[in-house]
Amino acid sequence: MDFIFEWFRTLYSETGVNLPFIYDEYDRKRMAEGLLTTIWLSLICLFFSVIIGVIGAWLQGSSLKWTRRIVNGYIQLFRNTPPLVQLYFFYFAIGTLLPRVENDWGGTSPMLGSFAWAAISLSFFAGAFNVEIFRSGIEAVPKSTVEAAEALGFSRLQIYRDITLPLAFRVVIPAMNNNLVNLVKTTTLAYAIAVPEMLYEANQIWSDNVNVTEMMIFLLLAYFVLVGVLVAGMNKWERAMKIPGFG
């Protein structure tokens, strides 16, 4: 490994292409942590946004008018306002309303940190899109299937959990794929509330080393790879979940 690090150090001294996150141990650690934070944040948001989508789509099929209205209101509010403002609203406005808790060294700190707020805000943002996506999948399930399940004595929740959702899930994967790719890209917004993710760490590094160009190109490539891995994984999953004889 040291050989490779030295090669990049030489590259810098010979050509001026400065990649400190490879040869410098401290920067390498920072960048690795940033990358891990981005991946972790993305995974948490992916998970919770899908959960929100599944639950929201179920609530939208509710027979209560107000439940449907509230879910609709949530979707419209989150789709028609900037995610950055939502993030600020959650972090600054709601975050300061919450009680403060005592931390390890005797002071007080907010109950939820910036990472938690970023995860909450981005999950709700992507979840709003997922609700609509899941609903389109549920509508693709033929009425006769649901009626057959009803005739067999399934309850509404059972029909959704065991029949509609598994079928719907398979057909919405392409649409969900798009939304989740967007979500991974939106995690960069967490930079604005100082979550130490990839963009934030890259910013720290280029502030120390004045190598904006290299870091920028690295960032673009890094996100390209991250999105590529996600898309490849989702495509593989899509093939594995394919309904035989459909599509």
Added chain:
Amino acid sequence: MSYKTDLPVMLPVKPRALEPFKSLKKRHILLIAFLTIVGPSLVFAQTGEFEKSPLAILLDWTPLLLSGFLFNLVISFGAMALGTLVGGLLGLGQVSLFAPTRASSWLVTQFFRNAPWLVLLFFAMFLLPFELNIFGFKLPLPDWFKAILGLSLPVMANVSEIVRGAVRSLPSGQWEAAESLAYTRRQTLWLIILPQCVKRMLPPWMNLYSILTMATVLASIVGVSEVMTLTGRALAAEGGRTDLLAPFYGLVLVLFFIYCYPIARFTVWLEHKFSVIN
């Protein structure tokens, strides 16, 4: 191998456009505004620690914030115009018969489509010079102009995909019919294909505009004085009172909602209108 059956396993999936409430009236928007802005202010007004109520302070700052919001709109118009112009060319490049043009347009499109907007904005902000030197003329590049350039990059890539999708979605009979009538390729494209595409491109294009408008607040992170920056400054000028945070950020949310929601409704209406004709 597929079997013909009258019992479908699944119906075809129709991608859902966002469907705004049909019955949302002005009074509902007023109610939302009340809940987000006035509500939190009233809660704090009860404490009576400060001599001026949050709502009064918010009213004082509203003209400034509105001018900041107008600046956001200017940025969105500029980026959309520039992005559409370049993206349209790139999209046509993607359907070109000349393979290298097709491949390079595809690569550029995919690259800018898969990069986060914020990173592209940083890209434009830090890598463009603060002034251009053209034949001895010094052309300054202010921050807001660089923000327009930075935001137009992802718009360009998305418009390119919209154009390619629309051209590809036309039945091939259109091309063949034009060819049999001895139209040249350029004539076919300009006189037959593109006029039909406009209708298909309009709804996704407006969707993109709405997304772009919401992305203009990203410019605050890189230091352009738009509505988010001004909100931050106003809050700082008021001494960082915590009771002001919710009304101020709530106002920004409501501003964007009031602007983007009608666009979303109009897009859905357009989609309905055009789907009937097809």
